[in-house]
Amino acid sequence: MRLNTTELDRLKTSLKQAGLKPTRQRENVLSILLSRRDHPTVEEVWQRSRTLSRGISLATVYNCLESFVESGLVKQVNYEREPTRYCPNLRPHAHFKDQETGRVYDIDLPNEVLIQLNSILPEGFRPEAIEISFHGRTKTQNS
Amino acid sequence: MRLNTTELDRLKTSLKQAGLKPTRQRENVLSILLSRRDHPTVEEVWQRSRTLSRGISLATVYNCLESFVESGLVKQVNYEREPTRYCPNLRPHAHFKDQETGRVYDIDLPNEVLIQLNSILPEGFRPEAIEISFHGRTKTQNS
DNA sequence: CTTGATATTTAGAATGATTCCAATTCTTGT
DNA sequence: ACAAGAATTGGAATCATTCTAAATATCAAG
Ligand SMILES: [Mn+2]
Ligand SMILES: [Mn+2]
Ligand SMILES: [Zn+2]
Ligand SMILES: [Zn+2]
Numbered sequence: 001m002r003l004n005t006t007e008l009d010r011l012k013t014s015l016k017q018a019g020l021k022p023t024r025q026r027e028n029v030l031s032i033l034l035s036r037r038d039h040p041t042v043e044e045v046w047q048r049s050r051t052l053s054r055g056i057s058l059a060t061v062y063n064c065l066e067s068f069v070e071s072g073l074v075k076q077v078n079y080e081r082e083p084t085r086y087c088p089n090l091r092p093h094a095h096f097k098d099q100e101t102g103r104v105y106d107i108d109l110p111n112e113v114l115i116q117l118n119s120i121l122p123e124g125f126r127p128e129a130i131e132i133s134f135h136g137r138t139k140t141q142n143s
Numbered sequence: 144m145r146l147n148t149t150e151l152d153r154l155k156t157s158l159k160q161a162g163l164k165p166t167r168q169r170e171n172v173l174s175i176l177l178s179r180r181d182h183p184t185v186e187e188v189w190q191r192s193r194t195l196s197r198g199i200s201l202a203t204v205y206n207c208l209e210s211f212v213e214s215g216l217v218k219q220v221n222y223e224r225e226p227t228r229y230c231p232n233l234r235p236h237a238h239f240k241d242q243e244t245g246r247v248y249d250i251d252l253p254n255e256v257l258i259q260l261n262s263i264l265p266e267g268f269r270p271e272a273i274e275i276s277f278h279g280r281t282k283t284q285n286s
Numbered sequence: 287c288t289t290g291a292t293a294t295t296t297a298g299a300a301t302g303a304t305t306c307c308a309a310t311t312c313t314t315g316t
Numbered sequence: 317a318c319a320a321g322a323a324t325t326g327g328a329a330t331c332a333t334t335c336t337a338a339a340t341a342t343c344a345a346g
Contacts, residue, residue: 057325128279136271
């Protein structure tokens with residue numbers, strides 16, 4: 001789970017492009033998000049950081065994720081009032097939460113669906129963002 | 144803003160049909176929700192209840208709204224981690240939040256859109272609910 | 287109409303995710 | 317190496333919501 005030099009350079013570059021100083025903590029938090037795209041909560045990212053050479057403070061996990069969201073590197077996912085989850089998938093997509101396992105899946109959003117969704121808005125409504133969340137069950141056999 | 148006997152009987156009936164004893168507090172909370180469909184928060188419902196003959200405790204507003212949601216009389220609307228809002232519109236609809244005024248509008252959801260949305264789910268995903276929230280600006284001249 | 291069983295209301299305490307604070311440590315340009 | 321600004325940190329504060337246990341209200345039965 002340690003990054004090789006190439007991957008680390010890629011991360012540093014992402015961070016710099018986003019206008020963020022590439023600190024050890026930010027590199028770790030971002031690599032945690034990218035390595036398992038399972039929409040972890042802050043607490044989960046913090047737990048995972050503990051397995052690295054040096055852990056990260058909870059406050060810093062909050063700070064890192066906040067700056068990633070501000071700079072557009074990740075997106076927040078909220079279900080009801082549960083702890084916020086974080087998602088590094090930047091393509092337009094919806095979310096599906098399996099209410100038995102709690103797992104959150106990405107659902108790709110075809111452009112035609114986006115267009116049709118915009119078409120239901122009355123005159124004068126200018127959307128800046130749309131959020132689509134399913135919840136239900138999955139009858140799949142995957143892990 | 145006081146209810147006449149006919150309206151009050153209608154409310155009592157709704158509550159009974161939902162399996163809830165028709166108390167003064169529940170009648171008031173439900174009539175507040177129905178009289179202005181602007182998706183108020185708990186705090187706002189509580190404020191509005193203060194203008195009635197006798198107010199209602201904040202805990203009771205929470206309790207009433209929770210039982211309404213359980214019994215399907217109203218729906219919750221969440222935006223990020225802001226206080227939960229409540230909506231008595233039972234038709235399938237999306238929400239649009241004007242980020243300048245904070246106002247939340249109902250957007251009717253045509254059946255064909257619902258169908259198309261379900262069609263983007265992979266094999267084995269069984270949705271029980273879907274939530275669609277826009278946010279942006281409105282260029283309208285209405286109040 | 288009373289009564290008793292059950293449900294609801296209530297004030298205040300507790301919870302828990304998130305934000306704030308002020309002190310320390312790091313990053314980076316010179 | 318140094319200074320200035322940025323980031324990190326532990327702990328306190330915030331605040332929407334939930335919990336608790338005591339007081340009150342509802343309603344079916346007699
Ligand atoms: Mn936004
Ligand atoms: Mn649900
Ligand atoms: Zn996602
Ligand atoms: Zn609504």
